[in-house]
Amino acid sequence: MSTETGTYRLTQYAHGGGCACKIPPGELESVLAGLLGGPVDDDLLVGLETGDDAAVVRLSADLAVVATADFFTPVVDDPYDWGRIAVANALSDVYAMGGRPLVGVNLLAWPRDVLPFELAKEVLRGGLDVAREAHCHVGGGHSIDDAEPKYGMAVTGVVDPDRLLRNDAGVAGDPLSLSKRLGLGVLNNRHKQTGEVFPDAIAAMTALNQVASQAALAAGARCATDITGFGLLGHVAKLARASGVTAVIDAPAVPYLDGARESATAGYVSGGTRRNLAWVRPRTDFGSLPEVEQLLLADAQTSGGLLVAAELPGCPVIGELVERAAYDVVVRG
Known part of the structure; x- marks a missing residue:
């Protein structure tokens, strides 16, 4: 990014x-475990218990409020694109x-x-443009002086409690079904290390x-989650455990962005992805799947797609839920 004050x-x-x-x-689960338990109001439809994507509180028989917050350090060098990605991710x-x-x-x-x-200013402009695309109002916010740049949004929405x-x-x-291709983590890490720009990755991350x-x-x-920092395997493992089932993933059916497998093979794998794999390995049966394929399935996504327990038009079916077995x-392969 070139500006009047430099690059x-x-x-x-x-x-x-x-x-x-x-x-x-x-680490997160061990911390949250001490906060669970005790009385819960019936109107809190979704809280801490299953590590879901947002909190949901019932306001009336046919209306509930959804509350979430999400922010992170720069994933791309361009400030406008970073703002767009961060808000698409929060939404x-x-x-x-x-x-x-x-x-x-x-x-x-x-x-x-x-x-x-x-x-x-460019970061905020990018975020505002994506919020407008979503017909979501933006009403101010909060800023601090910090050693690292970080950006995101706290978002409030509404949902029908019966269609949650x-x-x-x-x-x-x-x-x-999976709505976006994987590989965002390795491509973003390659961008960070080399400066190469991957337009398809940016398009995926800014897509609502x-x-x-x-x-x-x-x-x-009735069941869905978005695929973000814990990778496909981390999020599907949480879904399977919360639902009392086992998730079967058909590795050859999982779609990847161009250059993702090449980047993983070349070693552009983030520490977050390696931590994801270490966490899911004891609860996953990989068979003889090569480690690079395991890393891609655990790749830490930013503003990834939705994983939905249903067939969706135009989205590949990458597996199924089955009766609970020994693994999440x-x-x-």
Whole structure:
């Protein structure tokens, strides 16, 4: 990004990038375990228990509010694109619950003595443009001076309680459809290390999951999750465990962005992806699947697609839910 004050590569100002910066799932679960239990109001339809994508509170018989927040360090060097990606990712949590976003507030951390504020303006402009595309209001937000740049949104939406998508509602026999190709993590890591730009990855990350959410509701789906920092395997393992089933993934059916497998083979694998694989390995039967394929299935996605327990038009079916077995996930190669 060239500006009047010089040329900046935003990904070089953070220790990681995008959803690969998430706290590892195992560590997060151990912390949250101490917060569970005790009385729960019946109107809290979705809380901490299953690690779902957003909180849901019933307001009336036919209306519930969806609340979420999501932010991360730069995943690409272009500030406008980073803003677009960050907000598409935050909105995805609402879509993953079957909801409609209403209003978002910006969350911005900026090293004001290191990076010019005109770059922050571009980040905010990108976020605003994606929110407008989603017909979601933006009403201010909060900013802090921080050592690393970070951006995202807290988003509030609405959903019909009777048409809620959740990660604990999967049933044996449900097919599993995926709405976006994988490989965003390795391509983003390659971008961070080399400066190469991957337009297809940017297009995927800035694409809203609105259409997939609406298709899921039209198909009568009850179970879904979005695929972000814990990778396909991490999120499907959480879904399977929460639903009391086992997920079977057909590895050859999983679609990848161009260059993803090449990048993984070349070693452009983030630390977040390796932590994901370490976490899912004890609860996954990989058979004889090569490690590079395991890493791709665990690849930490940023603003990835929806995984829906139903057949969706135009989306590949990559597996199915079956009766509970010894593992959360079984991968067929």
